[in-house]
Amino acid sequence: MSPKAPETIFNASIKLPEWLKADLFDNVLKDSFKDFKAIKEFKAVPGTNPGDNYATVVLQIKIVVELKDNTTESTTFMLKIPQQTKAYQEAFGKNTFSIFDMEREMFTIYVQEFKQLYRNIGLDIEFGAKCYKLDIPYEHVLLEDLKRKGFQPANRQAGLDEEHTLDVLTKLAQWHAASAVRVATMGPYPKHISEGFFNEDGKDFIRKMSDDRLKYLLKSFATIEGHEAYYEDLINMEGHITENVLDVAAVDPKEFNVLNHGDFWLPNLMFLYDPSSGKLLDSYLVDYQMCKYGSVAIDLLYFLISSPQLGLKVSKFDYFVKQYYDQLIKHLKILNYTKALPSLIDIHKTLLKAGIWGFLAACGVMAGCLLEPTEIARFDNLYAETPEGDQLRTLLFCSKVYKEHIKVVLPWLQNRGALQCRIKSNKK
Known part of the structure; x- marks a missing residue:
């Protein structure tokens, strides 16, 4: 019975x-x-x-x-x-390959390949949770609960201190190195993995994250002291942001390329501490639904703009890039990477060329990191022309804390040429 x-x-x-x-x-x-x-x-x-x-x-x-x-x-x-919403279907429903299938492939195939590359040289490096599959025809990803192993999320509003930022950058360098060696030894990733949603299928979604958001940003930024210095550049970006984001997303075969995590911000990281001393032991990546092959600038700008503490974002940016670079080269060498190693200047060049990605992070996930917890923080409200949608966008871009970050980050991005969208989009 x-x-x-x-x-x-x-x-x-x-x-x-x-x-x-x-x-x-x-x-x-x-x-x-x-x-x-x-x-x-x-x-x-x-x-x-x-x-x-x-x-x-x-x-x-x-x-x-x-x-x-x-x-x-x-x-x-x-x-x-x-999400069972119209906004979700409009954003991801057009994709020919499910982001849930993509994430499961990442967990069960490519992450395992990366780990095996390290095991082959005697290193045991973990990147995230164990993944399972339910025998159902519905989109899903089932993962072990990392909290049972002692992993904890960080306070996204407080941001990461230097120790945590460096630990994350080491993990990112290990991931990037393995992903590049994997291509050198096994060939390219399938198209749906290498492109993610940065293609014609995802163009409308990118536009909603960028060009369609500009009117809300302009309204908020007009109230920030010193905005006059960069406000005209922002106005001139209108209608050109999506095109420039897709330009950066396009793979340049002459550059050093990796499989980017693609959504590398604080809520997608978890940390393990020694239970007796409180010492940071490890960091894991969470959520592989937005992976994208291309420049290392995609992950670096997304993370360094959105997730460290405000006092570190600009003042320690070049230092963080150098620490990431040192770890990247170290792990490329120990994994016996057979192609030309990038120089630190190469990395800085690609960060400058991809400056629009820094703007995208500053006006997207950085606002999400700093947002006070609220029940209206839902996917459909990010884009919906409804009272709740307007309320969420007001909370995202008009809070005192967010403006404090923008006041520091946006002039820095401007000085690096990241706001010169119109000039790039008029190229022949």
Whole structure:
């Protein structure tokens, strides 16, 4: 006689798909518990705080497992599923390849290849959580819950201090190095992995993140002391940002290229500490849905503009780039990279050429990092022409803290040529 199915308990504040049932996890649990007998309890709750995640719904799955000796153990998983909104479908529904399939491929194929490259030379380097697959036809990514291993998210509003920033840059350099060696030894990534959504399928979404956002930025920035110095450049960018972002996204075969994480900001990082001393031990990457092959500037600008503390973003930028570069070269060498090594000047050149990516980060994920937790911080409200949408954009771009960051970051970007969109877009 089969055991009675466990009661499924859901959090009433979130809408869960009808297919999410306890018995879907039987095979995963049999692999995790050799004496697995049955699921006693099954519960789904929100896995992230408002404002920490936009493109997907993240659920924590809590399960009480009964073993063959009639004892019980508790475990948790993190389940990512699509937003069931019109805005999400307009942004990602046109893609010929699901971002969930892409992420699962990243976890189960390419991350494993990167780890094997390091194991081949005697190094054990981890990048993220273990990934599982449920036997269902619906978009999803099922991951181990890193919090069970002691990993913690950082305070996105406070930003990272120097120690954490350097640790993350080391992990990024290890990732970039392995991704470049993988191409040199095994050939290019499939098109859907190498392009991500930076193609014609994703053009409308990029426009919503860039050109369509400019009117809100101009309104906010007009109230910042000293805005006169860069305001005309901002006005002249109108209608040219998307084109320039896609220009940067295009792969230049003459440059040193890597598989970028693509969404490399604070909510997609977790940290492990020594429980007795509190010493930082490791950092892991989370969320591989936006990977993109191309210049290292894509990840570097996105991260260094959005995620360190304000006092570090500009003053330590070149220092951080040098520390990343040293780790990149170190790991390219130990992985026996066979192609020409980039110089530090090469890295700085690509950072200057890709300056628009810094602007995209400053007017996108940087605002998200600094946003106070709010229930209206949802994907559809980022773009919706609704009262809630206007309210969210006002909160994102008009807060006192965000303006403090923009006051420092935007003049710095201007001095590096990052706001000269019109000039680049008129090239023959």
